[in-house]
Amino acid sequence: KNEVEQSPQNLTAQEGEFITINCSYSVGISALHWLQQHPGGGIVSLFMLSSGKKKHGRLIATINIQEKHSSLHITASHPRDSAVYICAVRSLAQKLVFGQGTRLTINP
Amino acid sequence: NAGVTQTPKFRVLKTGQSMTLLCAQDMNHEYMYWYRQDPGMGLRLIHYSVGEGTTAKGEVPDGYNVSRLKKQNFLLGLESAAPSQTSVYFCASSPNNLAGIYNEQFFGPGTRLTVL
Numbered sequence: 025k026n027e028v029e030q031s032p033q034n035l036t037a038q039e040g041e042f043i044t045i046n047c048s049y050s051v052g053i054s055a056l057h058w059l060q061q062h063p064g065g066g067i068v069s070l071f072m073l074s075s076g077k078k079k080h081g082r083l084i085a086t087i088n089i090q091e092k093h094s095s096l097h098i099t100a101s102h103p104r105d106s107a108v109y110i111c112a113v114r115s116l117a118q119k120l121v122f123g124q125g126t127r128l129t130i131n132p
Numbered sequence: 133n134a135g136v137t138q139t140p141k142f143r144v145l146k147t148g149q150s151m152t153l154l155c156a157q158d159m160n161h162e163y164m165y166w167y168r169q170d171p172g173m174g175l176r177l178i179h180y181s182v183g184e185g186t187t188a189k190g191e192v193p194d195g196y197n198v199s200r201l202k203k204q205n206f207l208l209g210l211e212s213a214a215p216s217q218t219s220v221y222f223c224a225s226s227p228n229n230l231a232g233i234y235n236e237q238f239f240g241p242g243t244r245l246t247v248l
Contacts, residue, residue: 028174057236067222067239110174119191120237122174 027051028123030111036129043098045126047111050092058085058096059110061125067110070096101130133158138223138240145213145247153208153243155223163226164206165190165237166198168219175222181206213247220244 031046047056058070071078071085073094078085082101087094098105111123139154155164162183167175177190181200195217197209206225210217223240 026174059239065220065242065244067224067242069236069238072236112175120177122176124172124174 026124027115027121028111028113030109030123030126032126033124034127034129036131037101039102039130039132041101041130043101043105043128043130045096045109045111045128047094047096047113047123048092049094049111049113049121051113051121052116053089053092053113054116055114056087056094057112057114057120058094059112061108061110063107070109098128103130103132106130135159136223136225136238136240138221138243140243141241142244143246145210145245147214147247149213150209150211151213151245152210153221153223153245155206155208155225155240156204157206157225157238158204159225159227159238160203161225161227161238162203164200165224165226166196166206166208167222167224168192169222169242170219178208178221213245215247218245218247 028049055074057072060070061067073087082099084097106129108125108127110125114120136157165180166178169175176192178196179190179198181187184203187198199207221243224237226237
């Protein structure tokens with residue numbers, strides 16, 4: 025079993041829909057990262073959080089340390105949000121472990 | 133600032149050939165990393181460096197060597213390429229870990245390597 029599991033693996037939605045991507049992990053962590061990988065391959069960091077919730081524009085990331093679970097939400101989704109979203113956790117041994125990614129497609 | 137750059141962007145090698153991938157960052161970051169990304173798998177750490185002149189093995193180091201002679205550059209070498217090393221390689225950098233606060237990583241655009 026992978027230490028970081030994301031769901032769903034693939035998600036297709038219509039423009040304007042509310043999107044949720046989930047990340048569950050099985051190790052103790054010091055921080056959790058959400059990353060976005062564009063169709064061209066580039067990877068950018070969206071959030072880094074260790075508790076609570078963070079918001080940036082239409083993106084919201086939450087984490088529940090007790091349940092070892094994080095969610096990434098996108099409100100009013102747009103075709104330009106189409107990308108692979110990657111969850112990564114920094115374990116207590118300071119190792120960064122990546123999930124397999126969720127491929128999101130937003131249709132106009 | 134250019135951020136993190138990688139050279140080359142694409143490369144095709146024959147089995148047994150050698151090559152070096154160059155990563156450069158202009159953000160004065162202490163930490164640098166090399167990852168590989170394969171279909172259906174998450175990014176996996178090959179080697180990393182916590183400062184100039186230091187390197188350490190990551191999760192999948194076999195078949196690769198690295199050097200960090202200058203703070204801004206991190207080189208990944210393949211001495212004898214194998215088809216199993218066909219992958220997309222990403223370099224990343226991050227600031228120093230101060231007071232246990234881990235910072236985000238900044239990624240390069242990737243290098244697509246095919247070994248025939």
